[in-house]
């Protein structure tokens with residue numbers, strides 16, 4: 699059964715109903731991300747756009763067996779609330795939303811679900827809930843963060859900073875330059891000393907380091923690393939569908 703698109707929201711109920719009934723549509727990818735500061739130059743949508751871009755590629759790789767739900771684009775970002783614009787959910791709220799999205803899919807007969815994460819702060823709280831979610835849902839539930847695609851050797855080889863994912867630094871800026879360059883807003887200004895107030899000293903130091911590392915970003919690196927992550931995710935999704 700053909701789909702109109704691998705994005706769930708672009709399909710009609712007729713297409714989804716028939717694809718599930720025919721047994722061709724067997725899995726869903728649930729992208730989870732954030733709306734939060736990404737240093738001085740990257741749009742707040744970064745994690746959401748990156749993970750959605752990859753989820754879409756992965757689903758296209760197994761077409762027409764998987765559908766991608768809308769990204770959950772507000773995550774657990776309390777640690778970035780020093781920066782105006784960041785939105786955050788409490789861990790229990792966020793994980794409950796993820797659960798209910800998965801449960802909606804289950805109720806429609808989709809028994810294989812891959813949650814793909816694009817924001818570091820979501821990782822541990824979701825990981826901690828996985829066993830419980832699997833028991834309650836009774837579906838095959840996979841969870842990963844897309845940067846798990848990279849070995850330490852790859853990171854060392856690809857990135858001058860050697861840091862992945864970092865935050866709004868070389869890696870994420872490269873990804874944006876490759877996939878959605880409209881989200882990158884370099885102005886040539888220096889780091890805004892005195893204007894940015896970050897309560898935790900370690901985070902303040904990281905922020906300066908990430909600001910500097912972002913200057914090493916390039917679209918070429920971003921393309922190569924996106925390609926690797928897309929292949930890795932498609933393999934993982936294929937395995938979830940076919941096992």
Ligand SMILES: [Zn+2]
Nearest residue numbers: 744745866870
């Ligand atoms: Zn990010």
